[in-house]
Amino acid sequence: MADFSLSRAVRWDTVVGALLIVVLLLSFGTVDGFGNALNLSFLIGNTLPIALIALPMTLLVVSGEIDLSVASTAGLSGAVMGALWNQGMTIETIIPICLLLGVVCGLINGLLVTRLGLPSLAVTIGTLAAYRGIAQIVLGSDAVTDFPTQYLDFAAGRIGDTFIPYAFLPFLVLLAIAVVTLHATPFGRSIFATGASEEAARFAGIRVKRQKLILFTMTGLMASLTGIFWALHYASARYDNATGLELSVVAAVLLGGIDFDGGKGTLGGAIAGVFLLGALQNVMSLQDVSAQSQIVVTGVLLVLSVLGPRVARQISVARAGRRAAQTLR
Amino acid sequence: MTYPSTTGPAPVLALRDVSKSFGAVRALRDVSLELFPGEVHALAGENGAGKSTLIKTLAGVHRPDAGQVLLDGAPVAFHGPGDARDAGIAVIYQEPTLFPDLSIAENIFMGRQPRRALGRIDHRATHEATLALMQRLGVELDPDRPARGLSIADQQIVEIAKALSFDARVLIMDEPTAALTGSEVARLFGVVRTLREQGAAVLFISHRLEEIFQICQQVTTLRDGAWIASEPLDGMTEDDLVRRMVGRDLDELYPKQDVQPGEIALSVRRLTREGVFTDVSFDVRRGEIVGLAGLVGAGRTEVARAVFGIDRWDAGEVTVGGKALTNGAPSTAMASGLALVPEDRRAQGLVMDMSIERNIGLTGLRTTVKAGFMDRGAERSRSLDWAVKLQVKYARIADTVNTLSGGNQQKVVLAKWLATGPKVLIVDEPTRGIDVGTKAEVHRLLSELAADGVAVLMISSDLPEILGMADRVLVMHEGRLTAEIPRSEATEETVMAAATGRAAA
Ligand SMILES: Nc1ncnc2c1ncn2[C@@H]1O[C@H](COP(=O)(O)OP(=O)(O)OP(=O)(O)O)[C@@H](O)[C@H]1O
Ligand SMILES: [Mg+2]
Numbered sequence: 001m002a003d004f005s006l007s008r009a010v011r012w013d014t015v016v017g018a019l020l021i022v023v024l025l026l027s028f029g030t031v032d033g034f035g036n037a038l039n040l041s042f043l044i045g046n047t048l049p050i051a052l053i054a055l056p057m058t059l060l061v062v063s064g065e066i067d068l069s070v071a072s073t074a075g076l077s078g079a080v081m082g083a084l085w086n087q088g089m090t091i092e093t094i095i096p097i098c099l100l101l102g103v104v105c106g107l108i109n110g111l112l113v114t115r116l117g118l119p120s121l122a123v124t125i126g127t128l129a130a131y132r133g134i135a136q137i138v139l140g141s142d143a144v145t146d147f148p149t150q151y152l153d154f155a156a157g158r159i160g161d162t163f164i165p166y167a168f169l170p171f172l173v174l175l176a177i178a179v180v181t182l183h184a185t186p187f188g189r190s191i192f193a194t195g196a197s198e199e200a201a202r203f204a205g206i207r208v209k210r211q212k213l214i215l216f217t218m219t220g221l222m223a224s225l226t227g228i229f230w231a232l233h234y235a236s237a238r239y240d241n242a243t244g245l246e247l248s249v250v251a252a253v254l255l256g257g258i259d260f261d262g263g264k265g266t267l268g269g270a271i272a273g274v275f276l277l278g279a280l281q282n283v284m285s286l287q288d289v290s291a292q293s294q295i296v297v298t299g300v301l302l303v304l305s306v307l308g309p310r311v312a313r314q315i316s317v318a319r320a321g322r323r324a325a326q327t328l329r
Numbered sequence: 330m331t332y333p334s335t336t337g338p339a340p341v342l343a344l345r346d347v348s349k350s351f352g353a354v355r356a357l358r359d360v361s362l363e364l365f366p367g368e369v370h371a372l373a374g375e376n377g378a379g380k381s382t383l384i385k386t387l388a389g390v391h392r393p394d395a396g397q398v399l400l401d402g403a404p405v406a407f408h409g410p411g412d413a414r415d416a417g418i419a420v421i422y423q424e425p426t427l428f429p430d431l432s433i434a435e436n437i438f439m440g441r442q443p444r445r446a447l448g449r450i451d452h453r454a455t456h457e458a459t460l461a462l463m464q465r466l467g468v469e470l471d472p473d474r475p476a477r478g479l480s481i482a483d484q485q486i487v488e489i490a491k492a493l494s495f496d497a498r499v500l501i502m503d504e505p506t507a508a509l510t511g512s513e514v515a516r517l518f519g520v521v522r523t524l525r526e527q528g529a530a531v532l533f534i535s536h537r538l539e540e541i542f543q544i545c546q547q548v549t550t551l552r553d554g555a556w557i558a559s560e561p562l563d564g565m566t567e568d569d570l571v572r573r574m575v576g577r578d579l580d581e582l583y584p585k586q587d588v589q590p591g592e593i594a595l596s597v598r599r600l601t602r603e604g605v606f607t608d609v610s611f612d613v614r615r616g617e618i619v620g621l622a623g624l625v626g627a628g629r630t631e632v633a634r635a636v637f638g639i640d641r642w643d644a645g646e647v648t649v650g651g652k653a654l655t656n657g658a659p660s661t662a663m664a665s666g667l668a669l670v671p672e673d674r675r676a677q678g679l680v681m682d683m684s685i686e687r688n689i690g691l692t693g694l695r696t697t698v699k700a701g702f703m704d705r706g707a708e709r710s711r712s713l714d715w716a717v718k719l720q721v722k723y724a725r726i727a728d729t730v731n732t733l734s735g736g737n738q739q740k741v742v743l744a745k746w747l748a749t750g751p752k753v754l755i756v757d758e759p760t761r762g763i764d765v766g767t768k769a770e771v772h773r774l775l776s777e778l779a780a781d782g783v784a785v786l787m788i789s790s791d792l793p794e795i796l797g798m799a800d801r802v803l804v805m806h807e808g809r810l811t812a813e814i815p816r817s818e819a820t821e822e823t824v825m826a827a828a829t830g831r832a833a834a
Contacts, residue, residue: 184702186694193691196680202639203677204691204745205663263682 012257012312013269016305020276027283034286040163045156045233047278048167049074049242051271052226053249054256055178056219058270061253062182063215064195064262065113065120070223071245072131073105075238077227079135082144082237091148098224105131106220110213120216128246135239144237155232167229174222179267187211195262251298252277255305277301339402341366341530342387342418342499347396349382351732354724356382359396360556362549364499364530369521371541371562372534373574374551375764376736377722380534381422383551384503387532388420389413419497421505425484429477434459436476437491462490467516480625485509489517493524500524501532504735506540507762510625510790511825518544536736536764537791538567550574575766582765583797584773586780590800591615593651594784595667595753597636600645605631606808609645613753613784618775620799620819621788623828627805629788630672633755637669638662649753663692666752670742670759672788678742681731685723686712688730689745715744720770735762743771747778754778757788772798792821806830 027034034040053070060067077098084094105127112123158165182188193201194208202208226245231237256273258265277298284294340363349357356379364370372380385391387398389407397404400416407413413420427436434455435442443454459472468486470479476487485508492500500521506514521531521544533545541548542562550557550573557573572578595613600606606628613619621629635642641657648654649665659669671677679688689712690697697707713726719740723733730738739762746754756775760768775798779785789795795802802819804812804827812827825831 180702186698186703189687189690189694189703193680193683193687196682197676199676200678200680201691202659203669203671205659206691206694207660263680 012308013266013272015308015312016256016269016276017272020272020279023276023279023283027279031283031286034283037158037161037163039282039286041158041165043278043282044163044168045158045165046282047275048165048171048233049226049230049245050248050252050278051171051274052174052229053219053223053245054253054270054274055174055267056215056222057249057253058256058258058265058267059178059182059188059191060215060219061258061260062195062262062265063191063212064198065212065215066124066250066260067106067109067120067216067219067223068124068246068250069105069109069127069131070219070226070249071242072128072135073102073220073223074227074230074242074245075240076105076131076135076138077102077224078231078237078241079139079239081228081231082142083138085144085147085237086142091151095228098228099221102220102222102224102227103217104220105224106217107213109220110216113216114209114212132239132243139237139239142238144231145235147232147235147237151232152235155229156235167233175267175271182267191215192263195264197263248277249274251302255301257305257308273305338366340364340399341401343399343402344383344387344393345397345399347383347386347393347398349379349386349391349394352724355554357386357393357551358554358556360551360554362556362559364532365547366498366528366530367525368547369525369531369533369545371545371548372532372551373538373541373548373570375574375766376740376762377553377734378551378574378764379554380551381503381734382554384420384422384501384532384534387413387499387501388418414495417496417498418501419492419495419499420501420503421485421488421492422503425488427476427479427484427487430475432473432475433470433479433487434472436487437462437494458494459490462493465493466490466520480508486513489520493520497529499530499532503534504536504762505533506535506537508625508758508790511792513625514540536762536768538570538765541570542567552576571765574764582769582772583794584769584776585618585798586776588616588780588800590617591782594649595636595786596646596648597632598646598648600632600635600647601643602631602635602640603643605640606635606805609805609810611803611810611813613786615752615782615784616779617800618779618785618787618798620795620802621786621805622790622792622795622802622824623805625790627828628808629805630757632805633669633757633786633788634671636662637667637755639669663749664695666750668692668746668749668751668754670746670754670756672757672761674738674742678745679730679738682729684727685716685721685730685733685741686726688741689715689748692745692749711748712744715748716741719744719747719774720767736764736767739763740767743774747774751783753784753786755786755788758790759787760789760791760794768794792824795819795824796821804828 057067080101081094081098084097109124109127112118113120154166182191190201190206190211193204193206194211198208227242230241252274253270254260255277256270258270280297281294284297343363345361346359347357348359360383372383374380382391386393389410389412398407437459438455443451445451456472463470466486466489470483470486476484485505489505505517509517525531535541545562548562548570549559552574591614593612594615598610600609609632623629634640636647638654638657638659646653649667652665654665655661675681686709690708693708693711697704697711716726721737721740721744723737730741743759760771763771775785787798796819800816802814802824803810804824806828807830811830814823
């Protein structure tokens with residue numbers, strides 16, 4: 001149908017960013033216990049796992065693919081960490097091994113998608129089950145909790161009396177890298193092109209398969225990093241760590257205006273979506289909203305986030321139309 | 330129906346003083362048009378003149394900002410394409426709009442398939458009805474095959490069949506012949522004449538002027554959205570029409586320069602892709618324009634795709650500037666100086682949702698880079714340069730390419746590839762859907778490129794274009810090269826004979 005060129009389009013990522021600020025301000029004013037530094041550091045710390053995985057997931061979704069196995073990769077990585085720790089290995093050897101494992105998990109997803117041409121949704125639902133299964137084999141129902149305290153302190157602590165968790169700083173670095181990669185490098189350009197039209201991207205000489213393989217691998221790496229962080233942050237490595245986290249990530253990214261058809265969205269929007277979801281959950285917990293109701297609220301938000309960009313576009317179209325009508329008169 | 334007193338039948342469909350703007354672009358300004366039963370009416374104008382917009386207004390896709398659409402003399406307001414279709418107006422758009430995963434039959438009878446008891450779709454009846462339509466068009470297409478993978482020519486045929494299936498009183502065709510070859514055009518015109526004799530009103534757009542003179546009685550010309558004239562074609566010449574369209578006399582359409590060919594730039598040796606083409610060998614020298622002619626389906630596009638690396642070849646070798654290309658790797662082909670302007674600009678040539686700037690920029694991801702980051706300034710000036718050089722008509726360089734008219738989209742594809750400064754340029758139907766003025770422009774450009782030492786391989790179904798531009802003509806027939814004809818001996822007869830397999834040259 002008629003597609004309008006929008007001069008002053010209401011951008012959804014801006015809307016989400018504004019929404020995040022509004023929610024934060026409102027919560028400061030009205031929710032008891034929200035504004036203190038400790039609570040804020042909890043908010044950030046609990047949201048970090050989602051945020052960490054959302055970085056590569058955004059790039060992957062923009063390129064037209066998805067990875068639902070991320071939470072299982074995180075769980076597997078935590079389980080292996082626990083098992084190796086029980087074996088008496090030092091944490092300094094364990095962490096690189098776990099990260100390598102994440103790379104392998106991502107590579108497997110990527111190879112299945114690019115070499116066999118399978119849809120990533122199907123592939124990663126499969127590996128979601130497989131990686132989690134391996135995690136259970138590796139660690140059984142044990143919970144490993146006795147990691148070295150300096151690591152636990154780093155993963156759970158905050159800088160002095162501020163609201164900033166230590167772990168937030170490396171996240172900011174990773175965020176900056178992801179933003180620059182997606183929005184300021186040739187690789188980022190080719191991700192957008194591939195997501196919008198894979199065929200046209202191929203005809204422009206873009207190495208689509210290689211690109212996707214890299215993205216899946218990065219996603220696996222970040223998922224395992226998240227798994228390590230999770231086990232240290234909650235001082236517990238279990239095979240079922242981070243179960244269901246993939247849904248929060250996908251939901252947050254969607255909320256942030258990343259189009260699941262690929263080719264559209266900004267990392268800023270995605271991260272705003274992540275923290276919006278995190279803030280709402282924090283507020284609801286403070287207000288003693290039941291877990292079930294929290295899920296309902298999250299669901300409603302998701303539906304809104306799918307409708308939102310459409311409504312925003314329609315408003316812009318109507319505006320453009322009115323302007324045009326005025327210039328005619 | 331209403332019949333006015335003396336002047337014969339009333340127009341079945343008309344526009345009166347219609348205006349339509351997109352933001353700052355005034356696509357139509359006070360345009361009027363009348364379509365009569367039993368008449369084929371041409372709509373002429375340069376790329377971006379507003380022809381497609383006019384059609385979309387008639388078809389209920391766009392609401393006019395001002396003015397009226399009249400059906401049988403009475404004003405109507407179509408609230409969508411469905412309304413127009415119910416009123417007996419069938420439209421074949423410039424861009425085929427088939428659903429790739431549905432079969433041909435399902436595409437044609439979408440949402441109105443014959444039913445059996447309990448509302449089940451009657452596949453047999455759908456199949457039969459589709460066959461009947463295909464017969465009426467004189468084509469052989471399997472009604473049950475999916476639309477995915479159909480050539481543009483075949484997709485266009487399905488669109489036409491779909492329009493016919495509505496028993497339309499008004500048939501509107503936006504560049505239906507752009508992707509058809511001579512015999513397919515003749516077949517289409519046969520159908521159009523039949524429809525006309527049965528009393529249908531037809532509105533026809535084409536950038537091939539000879540077609541307009543062949544099939545139309547009346548012509549309306551638009552220029553920059555404004556109505557210029559509506560007049561009978563009888564007694565007009567092509568030059569008259571061109572002057573109406575561009576407002577001045579036209580330069581030569583085939584400005585071919587004589588160039589002394591240099592060393593071999595592209596060499597293809599015994600290239601084979603099983604079941605598609607066999608044993609194809611040819612060279613293109615620097616400074617040469619080599620035409621690749623043949624019927625649609627002869628394998629020309631497939632050879633180009635394989636050479637560029639989109640598809641893998643099974644046997645053979647391709648070298649550019651003496652260096653062998655990797656099988657199936659467009660990025661290395663690009664790096665060795667090969668460029669391919671593909672056949673299907675919407676699916677292959679452009680990312681439709683991306684801006685003009687970024688689309689042209691896509692071929693510069695290795696060059697407009699500073700320290701690993703995109704150099705936005707360089708990207709923009711590169712894109713602007715080429716958009717201006719090719720005279721692309723746009724409002725802002727940051728607009729998405731799907732807001733451009735068809736011809737201007739094609740220019741963006743050309744710009745995107747010329748910007749790479751190729752050593753070897755393969756163009757597949759480079760002037761499809763491009764107006765005469767721009768066509769001459771593109772030809773002049775190709776000629777200049779050749780003069781600058783670029784080796785050009787030009788695939789075209791437009792025979793006069795091949796004859797006018799090529800130093801040598803290669804002809805393919807059923808997946809094989811059947812003839813190589815030097816410019817001096819190339820005529821419609823010699824080329825067509827080889828293309829249809831009638832003569833071994
Ligand atoms: N949806 C749209 N949004 C913005 N501008 C548009 C849109 N559709 C058309 N235009 C503009 O309106 C003008 C007329 O376009 P139109 O497609 O009607 O041209 P045309 O005569 O059909 O050209 P061609 O021969 O190249 O197909 C062009 O400048 C085009 O960029
Ligand atoms: Mg058009």
